[in-house]
Amino acid sequence: MNHRVLDTEPCSDLEAYQKMGGGEALEAARLVEPDAVVDALRRSGLRGRGGAGFPTATKWTSVIANASPDQPTPVIINGAEGEPSTFKDRAIIRANPYRVLEGALIACAVLKSRELVVCLKRSFVRERDRMSAAVEEMRLAGWLKDIDVCFVAGPSEYLFGEETALLEVVDGRQPFPRVTPPWRRGIDDDGDGTAAHAELASTQDTAGVPALVNNVETFANVALIVRNGPEWFREVGTQESPGTIVCTIVGDVTRNGVGEFVMGTPLAEVIETLGAGPRDGRRLVGVLPGASSAVINETRFGTPLTYEDFHDAGSALGSAGFLCIDDSADPLRVARSAARFLSVESCGQCTPCKDDGLAVTALLSLVIAGSASEADVKEIGSRLETITNEARCSLAAQQQVVIGSLLALGAELRSDFRPSSGEQGATTTDDPAGAEAPARRCVLAPLVDIVDGAAVYDERQEDKQPDWTFDSVDSGVYPAQRLQNVPLETPDTHP
Numbered sequence: 001m002n003h004r005v006l007d008t009e010p011c012s013d014l015e016a017y018q019k020m021g022g023g024e025a026l027e028a029a030r031l032v033e034p035d036a037v038v039d040a041l042r043r044s045g046l047r048g049r050g051g052a053g054f055p056t057a058t059k060w061t062s063v064i065a066n067a068s069p070d071q072p073t074p075v076i077i078n079g080a081e082g083e084p085s086t087f088k089d090r091a092i093i094r095a096n097p098y099r100v101l102e103g104a105l106i107a108c109a110v111l112k113s114r115e116l117v118v119c120l121k122r123s124f125v126r127e128r129d130r131m132s133a134a135v136e137e138m139r140l141a142g143w144l145k146d147i148d149v150c151f152v153a154g155p156s157e158y159l160f161g162e163e164t165a166l167l168e169v170v171d172g173r174q175p176f177p178r179v180t181p182p183w184r185r186g187i188d189d190d191g192d193g194t195a196a197h198a199e200l201a202s203t204q205d206t207a208g209v210p211a212l213v214n215n216v217e218t219f220a221n222v223a224l225i226v227r228n229g230p231e232w233f234r235e236v237g238t239q240e241s242p243g244t245i246v247c248t249i250v251g252d253v254t255r256n257g258v259g260e261f262v263m264g265t266p267l268a269e270v271i272e273t274l275g276a277g278p279r280d281g282r283r284l285v286g287v288l289p290g291a292s293s294a295v296i297n298e299t300r301f302g303t304p305l306t307y308e309d310f311h312d313a314g315s316a317l318g319s320a321g322f323l324c325i326d327d328s329a330d331p332l333r334v335a336r337s338a339a340r341f342l343s344v345e346s347c348g349q350c351t352p353c354k355d356d357g358l359a360v361t362a363l364l365s366l367v368i369a370g371s372a373s374e375a376d377v378k379e380i381g382s383r384l385e386t387i388t389n390e391a392r393c394s395l396a397a398q399q400q401v402v403i404g405s406l407l408a409l410g411a412e413l414r415s416d417f418r419p420s421s422g423e424q425g426a427t428t429t430d431d432p433a434g435a436e437a438p439a440r441r442c443v444l445a446p447l448v449d450i451v452d453g454a455a456v457y458d459e460r461q462e463d464k465q466p467d468w469t470f471d472s473v474d475s476g477v478y479p480a481q482r483l484q485n486v487p488l489e490t491p492d493t494h495p
């Protein structure tokens with residue numbers, strides 16, 4: 001394992017961080033022209049670690065090109081980590097919030113920003129305390145200069161982590177994704193309180209101040225690149241995916257945990273070194289990267305941890321959170337769990353995303369119960385085809401890809417597994433995992449913590465209704481309608 005952005009021991013205070021060279025990058029960034037910092041990022045090849053792997057320098061360049069001459073560009077730390085099987089951002093913050101903040105302050109220097117917004121879920125109390133204490137130390141030490149740092153305590157919804165939805169939350173509105181590219185519209189304190197600004201935000205709309213949003217791990221890497229140089233960053237990793245990546249391993253492995261690896265490390269090595277391999281007597285059959293990309297089957301466990309290799313393997317690296325699935329699990333139940341999670345979290349701005357997602361979840365339940373007709377099974381396939389129609393964010397495609405891949409994995413593992421193809425007819429078994437492997441509880445849910453090698457899941461996810469309430473019965477009203485004019489509770493707070 002590597003230790004660039006995930007320190008082996010928690011950094012105790014700002015003084016300790018300075019002894020590690022902390023602050024040197026910020027000092028240097030404030031002395032040079034902004035272009036020099038962006039150029040260093042470009043030469044480093046750093047790609048955003050939030051999931052999409054978008055080149056960081058390209059994003060910064062777009063934001064700078066669209067900056068307003070009258071209003072400074074806010075810089076936003078996206079710490080709304082909600083991808084199932086991912087805990088790396090919280091691990092980084094717990095170990096060393098100073099490096100993350102230093103990277104974000106470098107962005108402020110480049111953009112001449114006077115506003116830094118730290119977005120964390122309201123439930124991330126420990127991380128919030130750690131970050132706000134670090135901000136206070138930096139303030140007292142004079143690191144902030146005229147930069148105002150504020151915290152946004154966001155909702156538990158999965159979409160909070162989506163970049164445009166996060167900007168909505170910063171504005172005090174519900175986490176409903178926008179149509180527009182995120183850099184095109186920034187935060188807007190004068191928002192009228194309506195949801196999603198769907199009618200205002202379009203690809204033709206060039207008004208508004210942009211915002212720079214980067215993930216926690218990305219900002220930590222920025223600080224290191226500015227301090228050590230792009231060549232140092234490229235000493236490890238591959239040409240297209242340089243540097244390291246912080247991985248989370250959970251599920252059917254001996255030990256759950258978080259660790260940093262050089263890009264290009266085979267997935268199998270992460271499973272062995274971080275997860276200590278499969279549980280006794282079991283064989284891993286698949287690894288699901290969060291709830292966003294296709295499952296990697298066991299024949300592809302040698303796939304190197306790079307954006308390009310995961311793409312070639314038919315999946316995506318995402319935020320490097322890996323749910324390991326062994327031969328005691330039933331891919332149908334994992335698929336149903338993924339379908340439920342994503343369809344519940346869908347906001348319902350795009351009807352097929354919500355409707356088809358909920359329908360697929362219900363149909364998979366029928367298949368698992370052994371009561372699905374042939375028409376039901378066929379409908380799963382047709383719903384997965386239409387689910388992405390009119391979709392404004394990636395969640396719809398995630399349903400298509402993740403569920404489709406799990407059904408394909410089930411078909412690979414068992415010749416009598418027949419849920420996804422209408423040609424093969426309906427599944428009738430009530431225990432698709434077989435008598436030797438009784439049906440296991442499979443819940444795809446965000447992580448609350450990882451304690452002593454064991455993942456702690458958000459158990460409330462199972463009770464969450466598609467209308468985003470925890471009522472005993474779902475109202476049938478989509479969140480985008482139910483919450484359209486409901487402002488978020490006190491999203492903004494200062495440390």
Ligand code: SF4
Nearest residue numbers: 347348349350353393
């Ligand atoms: S694709 Fe789904 S989650 Fe995304 S905006 Fe549309 S309804 Fe909401």
